[in-house]
Amino acid sequence: xMDKVIIAGFGGQGVMFLGKVLAYAGMGSDLDLLWIPSYGxxxxxxxxxxxxxxxxxxxxxxxxxxxxAAIVLNKPAYDKFAPRVKPGGVLIVNSxxxxxxxxxxxxxxxxxxxxEMANELGNTSIANMVCLGALxxxxxxxxxxxxxxxxxxxxxxxxxxxxxxxxxxxKGISFVNE
Amino acid sequence: MERVxxxxxxIIGEAAIRSGCKLFFGYPITPSTEVIEYLSANFPRAGGTVxxxxxxxxxxxxxxxxxxxGARVMxxxxxPGISLKQEGISYSAAVELPMVIVNVNRCGxxxxxxxxxxSDYFQSTKGGGHGDYRVITLAPSTAQELYDFTMQAFDLADxxxxxxxxxxxxxxxxxxxxxxxxxxxxxxxxxxSWIVNxxxxxxxxxxxxxxxxxxxxxxxxxxxxxxxxxxxxxxxQWEEFYAEDAExxxxxxxxxxxxxxxTVLNARKKGIKLGLIRPxxxxxxxxxxxxxxxxxxxxxxxxxxxxxxxxxxxxxxxxCKMPVHLYRRQGGMLPTENEILxxxxxxxxxxxxxxx
Numbered sequence: 001x002m003d004k005v006i007i008a009g010f011g012g013q014g015v016m017f018l019g020k021v022l023a024y025a026g027m028g029s030d031l032d033l034l035w036i037p038s039y040g041x042x043x044x045x046x047x048x049x050x051x052x053x054x055x056x057x058x059x060x061x062x063x064x065x066x067x068x069a070a071i072v073l074n075k076p077a078y079d080k081f082a083p084r085v086k087p088g089g090v091l092i093v094n095s096x097x098x099x100x101x102x103x104x105x106x107x108x109x110x111x112x113x114x115x116e117m118a119n120e121l122g123n124t125s126i127a128n129m130v131c132l133g134a135l136x137x138x139x140x141x142x143x144x145x146x147x148x149x150x151x152x153x154x155x156x157x158x159x160x161x162x163x164x165x166x167x168x169x170x171k172g173i174s175f176v177n178e
Numbered sequence: 179m180e181r182v183x184x185x186x187x188x189i190i191g192e193a194a195i196r197s198g199c200k201l202f203f204g205y206p207i208t209p210s211t212e213v214i215e216y217l218s219a220n221f222p223r224a225g226g227t228v229x230x231x232x233x234x235x236x237x238x239x240x241x242x243x244x245x246x247x248g249a250r251v252m253x254x255x256x257x258p259g260i261s262l263k264q265e266g267i268s269y270s271a272a273v274e275l276p277m278v279i280v281n282v283n284r285c286g287x288x289x290x291x292x293x294x295x296x297s298d299y300f301q302s303t304k305g306g307g308h309g310d311y312r313v314i315t316l317a318p319s320t321a322q323e324l325y326d327f328t329m330q331a332f333d334l335a336d337x338x339x340x341x342x343x344x345x346x347x348x349x350x351x352x353x354x355x356x357x358x359x360x361x362x363x364x365x366x367x368x369x370x371s372w373i374v375n376x377x378x379x380x381x382x383x384x385x386x387x388x389x390x391x392x393x394x395x396x397x398x399x400x401x402x403x404x405x406x407x408x409x410x411x412x413x414x415q416w417e418e419f420y421a422e423d424a425e426x427x428x429x430x431x432x433x434x435x436x437x438x439x440x441t442v443l444n445a446r447k448k449g450i451k452l453g454l455i456r457p458x459x460x461x462x463x464x465x466x467x468x469x470x471x472x473x474x475x476x477x478x479x480x481x482x483x484x485x486x487x488x489x490x491x492x493x494x495x496x497x498c499k500m501p502v503h504l505y506r507r508q509g510g511m512l513p514t515e516n517e518i519l520x521x522x523x524x525x526x527x528x529x530x531x532x533x534x
Contacts, residue, residue: 023354027183035183035354039209039292061440062353062433065514 001056003139004064008049008081009073009094014128018071019050021132025142025150026054034062047076054141069138071131073114074098090138092131110134112175118168126168133172144173180359186324187212187351190254190280190344193328195224196362199250199278202228203240205259208292209348210282213254234259238266238279245275246385248373250332254280256348257298258289264307267341271311271402272387274372276335278328279313280344282351285483285510293510294349294433299487302345303461310399312406314342314413315460317431321355327458329362336368338409345460347483349433349512415458416467420446424453426526427471429492430481431457433512438481440515441522450528452519460488468495477501477526481518483508501525 005022009015019035026033037050051064066086072078075098085091087106096115103109112134114127136144148166155162184192191213194202202221204214217228231237237253244251255263260281270277281302285295302315314334316327324346331342374383389395417435420442421427430438435456445452455467477500480489486504493502505521507513523529 020354023183027181027356030181033183033356036349037352039348039352060443061437061515062349063437063512063514065516 001140002059003054003069003141004051004067005053005135005139006049006051006064006067006070006081006084007073008047008070008077009128011046011048013048013073014125015048015073016050018128018132019052021129021147021150021154022052022054022142024154025146026052028146028149029141031056031141032059034059036062047074047080049077049081054139056141069135071128071135072098073128073131090135092134094127094131096127108138110176112172114172117171117175121164121168121171123164123168126165129165129168130172130175133169133174134176136169136173137176144169179361181356182359183354183356184321185212185352185354186321186346187254187282188216189321189324189357190328190346191216191220192359193325194252194278194332195221195226196359197250197329197332198362199252199332200226201241201244201249201251202226202253203231203237203244203251204228204253204255205231205234205237207234207256207259209284209294209351210254210256210259210280212351213280213282234262235266238263238270241277241279242266242270242273242275245270245277246273246374248370248375250276250336252278252280252332254282256282256284257286257295260298260301260306264301267313268305268307268309268311269387270341271313272309272398273385274339274405275341275385276332276339276368277341278331278335278344279341280328280346283345283347285508291510292348294347294483294512295508295510296345296347296432296434296483296487297508298345299460299482299484302343303463303491311402312340312409312461314338314340314409314462315345316342316415317345317435317458317460318350319432319435319456321350321353321357323458324350325357325359333365334413336365338405338413339372340405340409345432347433348510410462413459414462414464414466416464417454417456417458418467419454419456421453421455421471423451424471425451425476426453426522426528427475427478428452428454428481428518428522429457429478429488430454431460431488434481434483437513437515438518441518444515444519445522450523452522457488463488463491463495465491465495468492472496472499475500477503479503479505479518479522479525481513482506483512
């Protein structure tokens with residue numbers, strides 16, 4: 001079983017960190033995994049993206065042609081990566097920053113006002129975690145418990161960030177479940 | 179044993195520390211920078227020293243000097259930086275200095291781009307600089323191999339008194355993947371009776387590459403040739419994947435080597451008998467891997483991130499007894515497992531057979 005996820009947005013929206021949360025959650029469950037960043041000149045001020053592959057068997061090819069899921073945090077990221085989700089897959093769209101017109105009908109699209117929800121929580125920079133929450137119910141190999149443990153480790157140095165991150169993730173989960 | 183998540187470049191740094199390397203000279207360049215960055219943070223605690231040189235030429239010649247004293251030493255760079263180091267590598271080969279050189283290959287020529295490539299295959303395997311020499315070249319394809327091969331590189335360098343190159347690429351360098359930080363297997367003591375460490379109480383030793391007469395020059399060349407022949411005989415490494423009963427073989431190393439494994443598995447599901455030979459040493463090229471297959475297999479495809487460089491060695495290894503084709507991507511692009519399979523089906527007319 002595999003989860004291939006693409007995450008994209010502006011530099012500064014926590015794209016790489018979101019990917020790392022998934023990757024470390026996989027480490028905690030002894031999964032094979034890859035965290036693949038985009039790197040190079042596009043990181044300076046432009047769009048950022050990374051992809052994460054989680055698998056319960058050995059991963060050979062690290063190249064994702066079509067992903068099982070994607071999180072896009074803005075419109076340029078949507079335009080670039082919506083076509084890369086495989087039919088039947090899931091696309092989480094930060095609808096605060098991406099107004100969609102013609103949408104694909106062969107994938108599940110969750111439009112979640114993540115930036116607004118993050119602002120309501122008093123921290124605009126956790127829109128990424130709201131989107132992670134919205135994605136979690138669709139993943140095969142990582143669930144909330146594993147992410148919670150991971151967040152606990154990742155926020156060791158700044159424990160005050162743990163609760164707000166977990167709240168944001170839970171908001172995302174509730175949004176999808178409702 | 180500890181299983182951790184690290185970037186490929188950092189893994190090389192950690193493996194160097196655990197290999198007993200004490201000196202690193204380098205000059206940062208994307209996508210290799212994390213090697214020097216990681217060592218800057220972690221080397222001093224392990225008793226090592228990182229020195230950022232004024233440029234790549236300075237760095238490689240510092241490696242030369244350090245190696246003359248018997249120290250385990252490493253440098254790392256990326257394609258254009260490795261070009262700058264070639265003169266120093268040639269001198270190091272001539273003086274037979276053990277050192278480990280990491281090339282995190284990015285696409286070229288010229289300044290090129292930052293994406294992964296295998297465009298430095300010729301440079302890595304045919305000498306690279308002037309003069310007729312070879313460096314042992316290892317091609318990792320996973321995080322674990324980055325770790326294991328870095329350790330192996332130091333031992334090979336000492337064993338043969340020769341520079342060893344690790345040919346990584348931008349993808350492997352930047353990606354995070356789990357790695358088991360194995361303890362280093364106990365290495366034998368290597369002969370260090372040639373080093374210059376102060377001659378008080380013994381005869382002077384001279385480490386220099388100049389040959390005063392043509393007669394001495396030829397004698398030196400014959401000596402090195404013999405050493406290289408010995409390495410070719412004893413140090414070839416490769417992995418076979420579904421090769422034994424294969425009718426067609428992919429040949430690929432590094433990042434594309436692992437992509438090809440997925441291609442092979444997909445082909446097998448469709449009933450196509452495809453296999454893979456994945457060279458691990460690029461020099462010495464693993465000719466021996468091809469001996470059982472050269473009268474048996476119907477055709478081969480090399481999968482490379484260049485205009486076709488390793489394909490020349492494959493054609494020599496199979497003595498051109500079968501068609502050998504090339505599938506390649508360039509400029510920092512990676513192929514998908516499916517596009518490779520489409521090419522194989524197309525080239526060998528397998529589509530119908532596969533679906534039947």
